[in-house]
Structure formats: C-alpha cells, structure tokens
Amino acid sequence: MIHPSKIVDKMFENDAFSKWLGIKRIEDGAGKSVLQITVRKEMLNGFNIVHGGITYSLADSALAFASNGYGRKAVSVETSISHTQACKEGDVLTTHTEEMSLSKKIGIYQITITNQHNKTVALFKGTVYITDKNWEI
Amino acid sequence: MIHPSKIVDKMFENDAFSKWLGIKRIEDGAGKSVLQITVRKEMLNGFNIVHGGITYSLADSALAFASNGYGRKAVSVETSISHTQACKEGDVLTTHTEEMSLSKKIGIYQITITNQHNKTVALFKGTVYITDKNWEI
Amino acid sequence: MIHPSKIVDKMFENDAFSKWLGIKRIEDGAGKSVLQITVRKEMLNGFNIVHGGITYSLADSALAFASNGYGRKAVSVETSISHTQACKEGDVLTTHTEEMSLSKKIGIYQITITNQHNKTVALFKGTVYITDKNWEI
C-alpha cells in the first residue's frame, strides 16, 4: 500500500486553492487528516468575521485528504456544515477528522474545526464515494 | 422598508472574500440573489478542477444576501452542498436562489449553481435563523 | 428494461412498514414516485401533530421507489429533511419527486411533501448509491 502521505503529497502539490488558504498539513493518514490555517484579512466577510466558505474549504480539503488516504480515489458526494462560532483575523483553525462509517463504496466523515482556544467553530459532515481506481504514484 | 440592494450593498462593501472570489451581483432581492463568478487558476484543487470550497462560498454568499434582503439580520444555521459536476478554469458560475420556506424565525433556501452551458454544477441548501435585529443604513 | 412499476410492485409487496403507513402509489417511474398517505391518530406525537418520522418515512419510501425504478438496485446514502408545516389527523400528504442529478453511481433526489391544501409540509433530499446489481423479476 502507498503511504497516505505520498498520496496527499500528490493531491496537495497542485492544489492551488488549498495553498491560497495557507493550509499546513499537521497529520496525514488513511481516514485521517489534521489541517491548520491562520485566518487572514482577505478571508473575512462583510461582518468582519471569517466567511463560511473558508471553514467549509478547510474541512472539504481534510475530507479529500482523509478519504483518499487509503489508496483508492474517493470523491465527495454530499457535505454539510454548521458554523457554530464566529472566527476573526489571526485565529488559528484546526481540523479534527473522525471516520464515522466506512464500507467498500461509501465513507462518512465528521470533521470538527476548532480555534486556538480549542473552541469548536464548525461542524462538518462529508460523505464520499470510493471508486475502483487506485492511486498510482 | 429598506431596499434589498441597499442592504446587500452594505454587506458586500466590506466582504473581502466575496471580492476575492470576484463575485458580480446580477440581481438582489428579498429572498433572492443571483451571483456570478468566473473560475480562476487559484480556485482549482489538485485535480485541476474547481475546489468544492469555491462553489460553497459562492452559494453561501448568495444565501446571506438573499436572506438578509428582507431587512432583518439573518444568520446561517445549517448548510449542505452536493457537487454534481466538475468545473474548470474559465467556467462562469451563476447562482439561482429559491426560497423553499419562510417563517418568522426560519428561512430555507435552495441554491443551484449552473455553469455557462446551463448545466447544474452544485446543489446547495441553506437554513437561516432570522434575528429580531433590523438592518439600519 | 423492466417496467418501473414491476420493480416497485416487488419492493412494495413485502414492505410491511410502508403498508402500515397506508401508502398509496399514485405514480411509479424511473426517477419518479408519487406516494400518498392519510394521517392517522397513531401517527401523531405528543403535540398532537404528525411525528417527523412519518413524513420522513413517506419521503424515504418515495426515494427508494424512484431510484430503483431504473432497474438497478440503489441504496440510500444520506438523507435530510426539514419539517416546514405541522400536519394533523386526517391530512392527506403527497410526495413530489424531482431528480436533481443522476450519474452512473450517484442519484440525488429532492422530494417535497404537500398537504391537501397544496402547502409544502416537508422538504427532503436523498442521495443514493446505484449498485451494479440489476433487478430481476
């Protein structure tokens, strides 16, 4: 089996938007992904708090990295997110990925995002379809 | 009643991330918002297709603009999105907002995103809580 | 291709719970299902309105019938529902199924439930995984 980090290396290498987000990969793994960003001014909305799209994007990247880490290509099927706490410029946001269910074809992940005070700022759930195609590196 | 466009003007004025996305407001309204972006290179993920976070962000902005257009401040409670078609650099994405339900406290919106060929690329559903605070401009 | 009604006949034949619900099949089809029930006393919750589980069950049956109507076995992957209007004893509830997206492996359906006054009482979204197994009858 290819090491999950090799797969995520490849996915991340050309992921321009994850790079724009300033994503740091803290931990890679099969069914696991800990990512971190620091909120910048250009990520804020008109209320001067982080745009919901930023936390979604962070969680969505974690979903892709976690679910592809097993070596088979996985694609997102349905995702949902609740934004439970406002985030400000300078906040450090971290994903925590929990694999809730994994069958041959379907994986379900809960991804919680916390800030630097360990407060939950967003609850994300993602469902992926696991294809028959293997990652080749 | 304040005209919806005035409220959206105010929300959009300082919305740095919506500006980074290059959002063009095609139509404002109470319970309505047609927004448009053109996909840029820096919005792509490692598969060279648009990052799910971009389409989510576009829909999330439309949700905010549509639900605040009535004059009371509304906040997102729960959102979900399915990405049904890959998008590439140069694609022009447009939101179509449908108000599915509106009570005193809760609004439910379905936002469909289509590309320049009028193909649906994402299905978004957003639920907002309508506060007691009025917009003052 | 097997006629959708034949497949739904077979699914419905032994569906004890759909029968308990008193489901009437108004229309069968590939990607389509119009079902109807009348609310009975035993379907009410402690507020004397229909239990959310009843409208969910009705929509979930419609999802199964619609998505299996193409001739391949389909299984529910993720479903969500918002209950937008209370229903009372004697109300007649009808499903309206819209196929939002259909690929080789994934189907997404929006199922709206209305009452006898044509008011929307619930908004349901269901995602199914389409297996490789054909219905054989």
Add this chain to the structure above:
Amino acid sequence: MIHPSKIVDKMFENDAFSKWLGIKRIEDGAGKSVLQITVRKEMLNGFNIVHGGITYSLADSALAFASNGYGRKAVSVETSISHTQACKEGDVLTTHTEEMSLSKKIGIYQITITNQHNKTVALFKGTVYITDKNWEI
C-alpha cells in the same frame, strides 16, 4: 427549573407514534436522551430490513426529548440521517445523544444509533430552534 424527566413525561404521555414504536426511555436529561426500541416485523421494508423511517423516528424522538429537556420549547429545524448498517427483526436499537453546540436560539445534536452488538446503524444530526416559551407543568 423543571426536571427534564417531567417535561419528557409530558411529551411522551400523548406521543402515540413513539408508543407505537415501543420506545423505552433509558435516560432523560437536559440535552440528553437515551431511547431504545426492539425491531418488530411491521417495521421492516421490502428487503426484510428495518425501514429507514424507523431509525429516523427513533432519533427524531430523542432529538425532541433532549432539546426540550432544558425547560424551553424547542422545535426541529433541519435533520439528516445516514443509515450505515442494516437492522433485522429482533434487533435492539439504542440512541446516544451528543450535544454538539448550544446557543441561546440554536441547538445542534448528533444522535448515533447502535444495535445490541454495539455496532453503529445510523448517524443522525438534528438542529433545533429554541423558542422563548417555557414548559409549564
């Protein structure tokens, strides 16, 4: 403050459908509800496994009981469920309620349903709006 069990007593007392389900209340609490049912023949669908509506109904009752346990009337705004494992006649299903977020107006609950082998059979997420009305008993 009224004891949560008193509120749930009152809600449950006239909840005809929860009774039809054969719900046993194992634990009541503010933001907490452990419920249990045993799958009966009439709860099965055409595949001879439990109808998705049954597990949804169980979780939905747990959501209502947990979120009303604080003494203010709470109403469901949006719910979603994934059915991750088939259940058969005789299976004993138990809810586990986790309060993911609680603000003045909005509560978010994750409810996991397990069978008698402690396997997860369904993942439910429910969002409630907390009204200003107190329970009076």
